[in-house]
Amino acid sequence: MKGAQKLEMTLDNLEFIRRFSMHILPKGLVRIRHFGILGSSSKLITIPLIHQELGIPIPEKEPRILEAYNPQYCSCCRKETMVSIQRLPKRGPPKTIYSAVTIQF
Numbered sequence: 001m002k003g004a005q006k007l008e009m010t011l012d013n014l015e016f017i018r019r020f021s022m023h024i025l026p027k028g029l030v031r032i033r034h035f036g037i038l039g040s041s042s043k044l045i046t047i048p049l050i051h052q053e054l055g056i057p058i059p060e061k062e063p064r065i066l067e068a069y070n071p072q073y074c075s076c077c078r079k080e081t082m083v084s085i086q087r088l089p090k091r092g093p094p095k096t097i098y099s100a101v102t103i104q105f
Contacts, residue, residue, distance in 0.1 A: 011019070037046045051058045072080040 036042075037050070048058055070080065071084070072082045074081045
């Protein structure tokens, strides 16, 4: 097993083009990981069906335990050192602190 080793190999021109063209999808096709059995729109239906066909019990979801959110808590230093500088509105760009001043020469 080679792991993270990088190997070099020499290919003639046609072999390189053949290998490279295997990665190009024809027009109209999309990568399969976004569609099919594990596509985001069909996961809720297909994953239980796959478990049923394989005879594997469907694992039960563990309830999430939510902790109280503290906006002043810094996850790096683990202290309450965070300071709010500006609160952004839900839509649009942030308002500037400085107003536009026109300079006349």
